[in-house]
Amino acid sequence: xxxxxxxxxxxxxxxxxxxxxxxxxxxxxxxxxxxxxxxxxxxxxxxxxxxxxxxxxxxxxxxxxxxxxxxxxxxxxxxxxxxxxxxxxxxxxxxxxxxxxxxxxxxxxxxxxxxxxxxxxxxxxxxxxxxxxxxxxxxxxxxxxxxxxxxxxxxxxxxxxxxxxxxxxxxxxxxxxxxxxxxxxxxxxxxxxxxxxxxxxxxxxxxxxxxxxxxxxxxxxxxxxxxxxxxxxxxxxxxxxxxxxxxxxxxxxxxxxxxxxxxxxxxxxxxxxxxxxxxxxxxxxxxxxxxxxxxxxxxxxxxxxxxxxxxxxxxxxxxxxxxxxxxxxxxxxxxxxxxxxxxxxxxxxxxxxxxxxxxxxxxxxxxxxxxxxxxxxxxxxxxxxxxxxxxxxxx
Amino acid sequence: xxxxxxxxxxxxxxxxxxxxxxxxxxxxxxxxxxxxxxxxxxxxxxxxxxxxxxxxxxxxxxxxxxxxxxxxxxxxxxxxxxxxxxxxxxxxxxxxxxxxxxxxxxxxxxxxxxxxxxxxxxxxxxxxxxxxxxxxxxxxxxxxxxxxxxxxxxxxxxxxxxxxxxxxxxxxxx
Amino acid sequence: xxxxxxxxxxxxxxxxxxxxxxxxxxxxxxxxxxxxxxxxxxxxxxxxxxxxxxxxxxxxxxxxxxxxxxxxxxxxxxxxxxxxxxxxxxxxxxxxxxxxxxx
Numbered sequence: 313x314x315x316x317x318x319x320x321x322x323x324x325x326x327x328x329x330x331x332x333x334x335x336x337x338x339x340x341x342x343x344x345x346x347x348x349x350x351x352x353x354x355x356x357x358x359x360x361x362x363x364x365x366x367x368x369x370x371x372x373x374x375x376x377x378x379x380x381x382x383x384x385x386x387x388x389x390x391x392x393x394x395x396x397x398x399x400x401x402x403x404x405x406x407x408x409x410x411x412x413x414x415x416x417x418x419x420x421x422x423x424x425x426x427x428x429x430x431x432x433x434x435x436x437x438x439x440x441x442x443x444x445x446x447x448x449x450x451x452x453x454x455x456x457x458x459x460x461x462x463x464x465x466x467x468x469x470x471x472x473x474x475x476x477x478x479x480x481x482x483x484x485x486x487x488x489x490x491x492x493x494x495x496x497x498x499x500x501x502x503x504x505x506x507x508x509x510x511x512x513x514x515x516x517x518x519x520x521x522x523x524x525x526x527x528x529x530x531x532x533x534x535x536x537x538x539x540x541x542x543x544x545x546x547x548x549x550x551x552x553x554x555x556x557x558x559x560x561x562x563x564x565x566x567x568x569x570x571x572x573x574x575x576x577x578x579x580x581x582x583x584x585x586x587x588x589x590x591x592x593x594x595x596x597x598x599x600x601x602x603x604x605x606x607x608x609x610x611x612x613x614x615x616x617x618x619x620x621x622x623x624x625x626x627x628x629x630x631x632x633x634x635x636x637x638x639x640x641x642x643x644x645x646x647x648x649x650x651x652x653x654x655x656x657x658x659x660x661x662x663x664x665x666x667x668x669x670x671x672x673x674x675x676x677x678x679x680x681x682x683x684x685x686x687x688x689x690x691x692x693x694x695x696x697x698x699x700x701x702x703x704x705x706x707x
Numbered sequence: 708x709x710x711x712x713x714x715x716x717x718x719x720x721x722x723x724x725x726x727x728x729x730x731x732x733x734x735x736x737x738x739x740x741x742x743x744x745x746x747x748x749x750x751x752x753x754x755x756x757x758x759x760x761x762x763x764x765x766x767x768x769x770x771x772x773x774x775x776x777x778x779x780x781x782x783x784x785x786x787x788x789x790x791x792x793x794x795x796x797x798x799x800x801x802x803x804x805x806x807x808x809x810x811x812x813x814x815x816x817x818x819x820x821x822x823x824x825x826x827x828x829x830x831x832x833x834x835x836x837x838x839x840x841x842x843x844x845x846x847x848x849x850x851x852x853x854x855x856x857x858x859x860x861x862x863x864x865x866x867x868x869x870x871x872x873x874x875x876x877x878x879x880x881x
Numbered sequence: 882x883x884x885x886x887x888x889x890x891x892x893x894x895x896x897x898x899x900x901x902x903x904x905x906x907x908x909x910x911x912x913x914x915x916x917x918x919x920x921x922x923x924x925x926x927x928x929x930x931x932x933x934x935x936x937x938x939x940x941x942x943x944x945x946x947x948x949x950x951x952x953x954x955x956x957x958x959x960x961x962x963x964x965x966x967x968x969x970x971x972x973x974x975x976x977x978x979x980x981x982x983x984x
Contacts, residue, residue, distance in 0.1 A: 410737065442840050445760045452768025456740060459775050463733060475779065478772060485768075502840050708887055716891050723895050723918055727902030732910065739914050742895075746921050753888070753932045758946050762924075765950050770917065770957045777910055777961040781968040792907065800904035808897030815889040822883065838943065846940050847947075854944075858951050865955035869962035875969075 318607040321348070322434055345437040349426050357578045358388035364624050371628035398567035403465060406564060410464035415565070415572035418457035422579045425450045429586045430505050432596045432609035443504040444496065447587060448489055451542070454580060455481045458551075461573070462561035473560025476635055477551035481542055483642040488538035490650035491531045494657035495522055495591045508595030517601045521594035526679035527657040532592035534650055536622075539584040541642070543577060545623060547630040548638055585619040586612075645690050652686045712752060719745030732778055740771045757843055888929035895922035909964045909974045913957065920953045 316323070325344045332340040362384060366376030377384040402411060428443035430436045440446050455478050462474020499507045513520050522528035541548040551560040562573055589595060593615050596608035633641065656679045663675045719742055726738040743766040750759035815821055847855055882890075899918030906912060924946045931942020968974050 410734075440756070442757055442760055445757070445764065445840075449760045449764035449768065452764055455772055456737075456767065456775075459772070460737065463779075471779070475776075478776070482769075482772065500841075708884055712884075712887065716887070720891065720894050720898070723898045726918070727898055727906065727911070727915060732908060735911060735914060739917070742918065743921065746925060749888070749891070749925060750928055753928050755928050755932070755943055755946075758924075758928060758943055758950075761947060761950055765954050766917075766921070770954055773957055773961050774910060774914065777964055780965050781910070781974050792905070797905050801901055803904060804897045804901030807900055808893050811893035811896065812890060815886055815893065816882070821886045821889065838937075838940065842940060843943060843947075846944055851944050851948075854948055858948055862951060862955050865959050869958040872959070873962040873965050 314605050314607075318433055318609075320607075321432070321609070346427075349437065350423065353426065353579055353582055354575065356582060357575055358392070360578060360582075360620055361391065362387050363620070364627070367621070367624045368628045371625070392571070395571035396568060398570075400567040400569065401564075403467070403564050405466045407464040407466070410460050411564070412569075414457050414461035414464060415569050415576065417460060418454055418576035419572055419579070421450050421453040421457065422576050422583060425583045426579075426586075428504055429583070429590060430508050430595055431612050432607065435596075435609060436505055439505055440503065442502045444492065444502045444507075444591075447504075447583075448485075451580075451583070452485065454576075457576075458561055461565065465561075465564035467564055470561050470563045473551050473563070477544060477561055480544070480548065480551065480635070480638060483639050484538045484541035484548075484646075487534055487642060487646040487650050488542060490647070491534035491538060491653065492587075492591055493650075494527050494531050494653055497654070497657055498522075498661060504590055504595075508590055508597065511594040512597035514601045519594055519597050519599050519601075521592065521597070521599070523592045523594075525660060526676055526683065527653055527660055528592055530649070530653050530656065530683045532588065534646060534653065535588050535592065537646065538642075539581075539588060540623065540626065541638070543581040543584060545581065546627040547633050549632065550635050550638065581623065582616065582620070585616055585623070589615045589619060640694070644694060648686060648690060649683070652683055656682045712749075715745055715748045715752070719749065733775070736771065736774050736778060739774070740767055743767050743771065754838065756838070757840055883933075885929055885933040889926060892922045892925040892929065895919075895925070907975050907977055909967070909976050909979075910961070912976065913960050913964070916960075917953065917957060920949065924949055 325341070328344055329337055329341050362377070365387070366378075366384065369376030377387045380386045380390050402408060425447050427437045428440050428446050458477050458481070459474050462470045462472075462477070465471075495507060496502060499510055501507065511519065511521050518524070523532045540546075544551050552562060562570060565573060589612065596612040598604045598606060598608075598611050659682060660675060660679050663671075663678070666675070668674075722738045722741040722745060726735045726742055729735050729738065743762065747759045747762045747767075750762060896919050899915040899922060901915075902918065903912045903915030906915070927942045927946050927949070931937060931940075934942070964974060967979060971979060973979075
């Protein structure tokens with residue numbers, strides 16, 4: 313019974329494919345994998361826009377939108393209608409073809425990256441041998457869409473915003489990829505399904521998620537920060553903040569194309585969160601053995617919603633970083649920490665063979681010291697040399 | 708040959724021609740990206756999965772963006788083309804390229820290696836099975852460890868060199 | 882013509898196009914784009930011969946292409962840094978005007 317609920321989507325897909333004519337089987341199978349993704353994630357996007365506005369409102373001591381439906385639940389529909397009916401203005405001097413294609417390229421690249429994530433037990437659209445590499449390769453193509461948007465608008469502010477955005481995204485791609493290398497090192501494979509299956513093993517009733525190890529914890533935190541920067545979210549949202557250069561590379565976009573950019577950005581956030589859940593939080597596996605009666609896809613989306621809540625919380629709490637602070641943070645702080653994390657992973661892996669009582673605690677302490685040492689030292693080294701603040705009051 | 712090969716090959720060669728002949732340099736860079744993507748699809752058709760993904764990651768994700776940044780930083784998109792190159796120069800360049808293509812094409816079309824029957828079905832099946840990422844990793848750390856270390860040194864040197872060359876001079880010594 | 886022949890002809894065509902572009906165009910960046918096309922054509926050649934060749938287990942073609950992609954990326958980075966530095970000095974990227982060695 314639990315198995316049946318867990319595999320319900322697989323069973324439905326198999327039934328549909330079996331009852332379709334012979335020649336169309338491949339096409340029907342592909343559609344059965346692709347259409348649910350293109351339905352579920354935009355719905356999640358609509359839900360997230362509402363959650364974000366209400367969450368931010370509560371953090372800022374006000375209600376979010378609460379007029380459109382009960383508790384504002386129909387607000388995304390109102391937003392969608394607004395975006396669809398706005399006039400689509402294209403500047404006269406703009407490069408029409410590139411201006412039109414930019415949101416499409418962004419959406420295609422982001423939707424492609426959803427195809428290798430394992431959403432549940434045996435529920436992967438494509439089980440690639442090099443799934444992680446595919447994800448990052450396609451993610452790198454989104455930066456080109458940002459450039460296309462900024463350049464085709466023939467607007468100096470758009471171009472400046474696009475260049476800043478691309479510089480930020482490239483700088484944070486290095487810690488993003490480097491922080492996932494320890495996972496690959498210890499799993500021995502780039503295939504995401506294998507990584508999740510290895511994390512689904514239960515040791516003393518607790519699942520062996522990667523985040524329960526020192527290198528996994530450090531890697532997850534580094535991945536989280538890099539993912540925040542890759543999706544241009546606060547505190548790294550200089551390219552598109554409302555109080556900055558108009559709207560950066562999105563200045564000349566209105567109506568439906570702006571909605572497509574918005575959708576693409578949030579879908580990128582979901583993709584990166586899902587990747588973080590897959591690599592560090594155990595994907596679709598439940599945390600404790602006695603909780604495994606809940607279906608695997610429920611656990612995946614539960615953790616995904618948890619990550620989204622974390623991103624909304626960060627947005628409401630932290631101030632924005634300047635561009636130079638942001639770039640310095642990536643190259644001088646996060647990159648050395650990612651490299652130290654590789655060393656910590658190696659230490660953890662090779663100290664696995666100590667069979668002394670209390671070895672686990674000892675290993676944890678060593679690994680934490682190895683990663684916390686550079687963290688503290690780099691912080692001291694790069695601290696801005698300003699003295700204590702001096703207040704002078706009017707006499 | 709499957710019809711998808713002709714579509715992808717046509718896309719690749721067409722965007723290559725357009726990338727080299729358009730007036731607007733940013734369009735050239737974007738069409739170059741399309742060429743890289745077409746080549747990645749060709750690698751996938753040849754069953755080289757890892758190489759196709761590495762092509763997308765490195766060429767589209769890094770080299771294309773590098774080219775775009777260079778175009779922006781050198782204002783090449785603003786400068787229109789001034790004096791037309793003389794017809795003689797264009798013709799001689801095209802002739803040299805055509806001669807190179809003709810030489811290689813003749814070698815391909817008349818070579819017995821190319822005309823020979825395809826390898827047996829067993830060999831083809833083993834090709835589709837064998838190239839997992841683990842095999843590539845083991846080769847990299849086994850037979851090819853020396854080129855790996857040398858490429859690492861080369862990339863470090865290129866990183867430092869490019870940063871030093873493109874650094875803006877502080878003391879105004881122009 | 883065998884499938885191998887098809888791929889080799891595509892590779893030769895791309896090589897010719899890259900060579901033509903590198904010889905004809907005047908902007909230094911377009912010359913670099915032509916060189917990248919030529920490198921890619923050579924990579925395609927390697928993979929085609931690996932796939933239809935005698936010993937695909939040895940992964941020689943794949944290895945060569947992996948290193949070639951890495952080296953090409955390094956070369957593009959240094960080449961474009963040079964173009965930027967030259968632009969800063971001469972305020973132009975037309976190769977016809979970069980005729981003197983003295984800076």
